[in-house]
Amino acid sequence: MAGDHDFAEDLDRLVEHDYVRLVRAVALFSGTIEGAEDAVQEALARAMEQVRKGRRIEHLGPWVVTTAFNQRRSHARWAARQRERGGALADRRPDAEGPDADALGSQLLDLRAAVRSLPSRQRQVVVLHYYLDQPVSSIGDVLGIKESAVKNALHKARGSLLAALTMDNTPRSAQ
Amino acid sequence: MSDADSLLRERLAAAAAFDVEADPHRVREDVVRRQRRRRRRRRGTVAVGVLAVAALAGGAVLLAGDSSGKDPDVRASTAEPDDATSPYFDSARGWETVQTAAAATAANVALGPDTQAGNVPWDTVTTLQDGDVVLFAMVSPATDVSRANGNFPQGELPLSLDDAQPGGLEGQPDGVYAERLAAEVDGWNIDLLAFFGGGVAPSADTRAVAQSELDRLIVPAQAAAGLGRTAVGTCQPSDLQAQVALLESGGALAGTLTVRNVSTTACTLSGAPDVQPTDTTATPLPVTTARTDPAWPQTNGAAPAGWPAVQVAPGAEAQAVLHIANWCGAFDNRIYFVVTLPGHTDRIGGAAPSVQAAPLCTAAAAPMQVAVGPFEPPSAAG
Numbered sequence: 001m002a003g004d005h006d007f008a009e010d011l012d013r014l015v016e017h018d019y020v021r022l023v024r025a026v027a028l029f030s031g032t033i034e035g036a037e038d039a040v041q042e043a044l045a046r047a048m049e050q051v052r053k054g055r056r057i058e059h060l061g062p063w064v065v066t067t068a069f070n071q072r073r074s075h076a077r078w079a080a081r082q083r084e085r086g087g088a089l090a091d092r093r094p095d096a097e098g099p100d101a102d103a104l105g106s107q108l109l110d111l112r113a114a115v116r117s118l119p120s121r122q123r124q125v126v127v128l129h130y131y132l133d134q135p136v137s138s139i140g141d142v143l144g145i146k147e148s149a150v151k152n153a154l155h156k157a158r159g160s161l162l163a164a165l166t167m168d169n170t171p172r173s174a175q
Numbered sequence: 176m177s178d179a180d181s182l183l184r185e186r187l188a189a190a191a192a193f194d195v196e197a198d199p200h201r202v203r204e205d206v207v208r209r210q211r212r213r214r215r216r217r218r219g220t221v222a223v224g225v226l227a228v229a230a231l232a233g234g235a236v237l238l239a240g241d242s243s244g245k246d247p248d249v250r251a252s253t254a255e256p257d258d259a260t261s262p263y264f265d266s267a268r269g270w271e272t273v274q275t276a277a278a279a280t281a282a283n284v285a286l287g288p289d290t291q292a293g294n295v296p297w298d299t300v301t302t303l304q305d306g307d308v309v310l311f312a313m314v315s316p317a318t319d320v321s322r323a324n325g326n327f328p329q330g331e332l333p334l335s336l337d338d339a340q341p342g343g344l345e346g347q348p349d350g351v352y353a354e355r356l357a358a359e360v361d362g363w364n365i366d367l368l369a370f371f372g373g374g375v376a377p378s379a380d381t382r383a384v385a386q387s388e389l390d391r392l393i394v395p396a397q398a399a400a401g402l403g404r405t406a407v408g409t410c411q412p413s414d415l416q417a418q419v420a421l422l423e424s425g426g427a428l429a430g431t432l433t434v435r436n437v438s439t440t441a442c443t444l445s446g447a448p449d450v451q452p453t454d455t456t457a458t459p460l461p462v463t464t465a466r467t468d469p470a471w472p473q474t475n476g477a478a479p480a481g482w483p484a485v486q487v488a489p490g491a492e493a494q495a496v497l498h499i500a501n502w503c504g505a506f507d508n509r510i511y512f513v514v515t516l517p518g519h520t521d522r523i524g525g526a527a528p529s530v531q532a533a534p535l536c537t538a539a540a541a542p543m544q545v546a547v548g549p550f551e552p553p554s555a556a557g
Contacts, residue, residue, distance in 0.1 A: 015199045015206070024191040033193040038508045041202065045209035074349035074374065111190045130180070131187045162179055165186060 007051040010060050011044065018061055025065050025127050030072040031116035039068035039075075062134050062142040069124055114164035122157035125150050208456065262314045262363055265391040277437055281388050282309040295526070296370075301348045303372030308385040312392065313366040315490035316439060317359045327365070330358030333390040336369060336382055343368065350374045361394045364490055410434075410442035410487060412521040417514045419497060419528040426535035427500035431470075432514065433553065434494075434523060436487040444493050444550040445484045446517035452499065452543060453527065455507040461542035469551045470496050479552045496548030503536035504543075 014022075019040070026036040043064040047057055057063050115123060124143060128134045129150075136154070140147045263274035264281035272281045275293040280286070284307045287298030300309050317327065330338075334356060342355035352375055356367045369385055371377040377385070416437050421430035432450060436442060452460045471479055479485070485493045502510075511527040534543070 011206075012199075012203070015202050019199065019202055020195045020197045023195045023197075024193050027193040027195075028187065028191040033195070035508055036193070037195065041205050041209055044206040048206070048210045071349065077349075077374070111186055115187070115190070126187070130183050131191055133184075158179070158183065161183055161187075165182065 022065050025131050026068045029069050029123050029127050039071040043067035059138050066142050118157050122153045125153045126157040262394045279312045300370045305373035306381050307372035309370040311368045315364050317362050317364045327357050327359040330360050336386050410444050412519050413524045414438040414442050415523045416525040417523045417528045421530050428534050429498045431494045432497045433492050435492045436489050439489050441488045443484050443486050447547050447549045449515045450547050451513040453511045462545045464545045467546040467548045469548045471551050485550045492553050493550045494553045495550050498546040500534045500544045501537045502533045502543045503539045506533040
């Protein structure tokens with residue numbers, strides 16, 4: 001079992017080398033940088049708590065990202081309910097595409113939108129596999145699903161994203 | 176790796192190029208702080224984000240003869256209180272209940288320490304799994320003002336969850352599904368929240384379980400309630416709870432600060448409250464504060480009766496215009512507001528109200544700008 005000391009080293013390494021990628025992965029999943037850093041930090045705090053309780057976290061980075069994904073998904077559901085109610089203020093910050101949206105080409109914004117439009121499971125596996133370079137077996141472990149389910153979700157997501165890229169390549173590139 | 180896979184990796188890497196500030200030292204500090212906060216929250220020694228409805232109202236009841244800060248009148252039990260003067264849940268087998276002068280809670284899971292202390296049951300709600308239920312009823316005596324507002328339609332026992340609407344309270348934990356129901360029963364305004372675990376609408380079985388406990392809500396006749404003070408005095412911080420409702424407007428956040436009289440007697444407010452925004456660690460944010468005009472000149476054209484004094488009946492509300500602009504510092508997903516009354520140093524009770532938003536950064540070198548209007552009746556500011 002990994003002790004507190006080992007975990008502290010893992011955490012240091014992750015914060016030093018992988019933090020930005022993890023935050024960006026969560027932003028890619030949720031379609032906005034808003035709340036991504038908060039979710040990753042909260043997930044890291046949860047990881048510390050779990051390890052202190054004696055739990056071994058095999059794939060720390062993917063575990064953190066997946067926990068942050070879940071947090072963002074819960075938040076999105078909560079915000080949607082708030083909007084439906086039309087009552088208390090939900091997340092009304094502008095800047096849904098992130099502060100650097102203007103600097104990006106329309107293709108990339110469309111790809112962000114295409115990722116965001118994927119079902120949640122497909123979004124998770126796409127980001128974990130294609131962005132964080134996680135092997136299918138690790139993704140299955142972290143998400144608690146079979147490798148075949150990971151492959152199936154990847155296959156479907158890949159088709160959707162490639163279709164979006166193909167559409168991008170024709171009219172918009174000429175503009 | 177296929178060309179298509181390479182293309183996807185390349186494009187996703189580009190699409191993910193969100194601007195992220197990465198100072199490892201700061202991140203480590205933030206994570207450790209969050210972890211400590213989580214542990215403290217678990218131990219129940221702090222109640223970040225918790226609305227201390229019951230504790231406050233208990234304090235209000237005690238105000239007449241005691242301002243020493245003793246624990247409010249909180250009963251956590253599975254036994255029927257024999258001296259109940261406010262609504263409470265009779266506990267069925269497998270249910271735990273707690274009640275104060277202003278709130279009653281019942282859950283089919285173990286109550287958390289904060290809940291047992293009479294606070295809003297967030298520490299219990301966060302533990303809910305599929306099939307688990309927390310019922311939380313905020314109660315206050317009905318008044319002519321609350322009847323005129325029409326927020327609590329006449330109802331009778333047993334209340335029915337069929338009349339509840341999806342809803343919740345600000346500050347509600349993520350991943351919890353809630354429904355809300357308001358009714359006036361036997362002279363009591365009852366604002367009921369049913370929290371269900373599992374994150375989605377409950378199954379019919381779970382709903383039936385919740386309804387069976389809701390059937391056990393006991394509402395003593397209002398005449399039996401010990402309404403202590405009768406003179407209309409100046410509102411004290413512990414008489415009130417505050418809420419903030421702000422909408423984005425041209426990059427700023429504009430709306431109202433609402434204070435509700437949770438005591439059992441009418442009291443009077445005047446002047447403008449002091450509003451200090453803080454981050455999620457209760458650290459005050461740098462601000463410049465200004466006074467702004469009330470809303471009534473734009474809506475009514477004539478000053479409300481008695482203004483600038485505003486009399487607030489028990490359960491009724493007063494409001495103040497609130498406007499915040501320009502925040503260029505860190506934003507941890509929520510801004511809290513510490514509210515104090517003119518001439519007081521103690522903040523208005525309950526959890527600090529908050530919004531899950533921040534104004535846009537318009538002047539990097541400047542602090543946040545806060546503008547607060549004087550108290551006025553809600554019909555004017557709302």
